[in-house]
Amino acid sequence: MTGENPRQRSLLQRLAILVAVAWQIGATFLPQLGLGEPIGDRSDSVRTLITPSGWAFAIWGPLFFGSAVFALWQILPKQVDNALVAWIGWWAALALAAQGAWATYTQFANLTAISAIIIATSLFGLLAILRIMTHFSRDFTLAERIIVGVTFSALASWLTAATIVNISATLVYHGLAGGFEYPAIAALMVVVGGTIAAAAVVRSKGNPWFAAVFCWAVLAIYFRGGQEADSIALACIIAGLLVIGAAIVGLRDAESRRRWFG
Secondary structure, three states: OOOOOOOOOOHHHHHHHHHHHHHHHHHHHHHHHOOOOOHHHHHHHOOOOOOOOHHHHHHHHHHHHHHHHHHHHHOOHHHOOOHHHHHHHHHHHHHHHHHHHHHHHHHHHOOOHHHHHHHHHHHHHHHHHHHHHHHOOOOOOHHHHHHHHHHHHHHHHHHHHHHHHHHHHHHHHOOOOOOOOOHHHHHHHHHHHHHHHHHHHHHOOOOHHHHHHHHHHHHHHHOOHHHOOHHHHHHHHHHHHHHHHHHHHHOOOHHHHHHHHO
């Protein structure tokens, strides 16, 4: 079980997180400088049945805000000895920097197999953070619960859905299965994604923030691809119910509720 870390966090770790968040957010402005094409245009060029409705991507606003708050909060002198941030720090730098790398690459090269590898790398780091938060030995402070718990749970959930979508778009980009002519394969990917998300919710003690964000993603897929293929609509319902059920089961335990709500 992850516990207290008696050593101070290094300046290198604190600066690495700042740089990672600057890259994560700043990379999305490259098209406004005349560099690359907007991610939305890239996504539309390889759209699949599980590409979410455009409104779903508004979630990046709160996610970027949470990341920025975390970056500024974690560098404060009071957080030098914060054991939770010490444990997740390098994973956070990896995950956030990988998001910047993904945005940079995608805006120049589209949703290729390399973009799928980059986004999966970010997800790997976020799931490592989720595991640390779940098994951390003491209760979170209010600031930790909001700045770390909500932000990284939401990022891990959104990246879980985004990785599945990216893989589907990559298949289309490379001329493989994944287009509109393969609704059964797309539906299977949604169900597999829902199963993975439900497992993550169970393993993270019913994490409500993870569950809520994944349901947001599934809802956005339902209102786009689900209106074009019944199999996608059904897959979205199944995935959503799996995740909601996992959260309900996990949060029945008082310790789990205290972990995420205080």
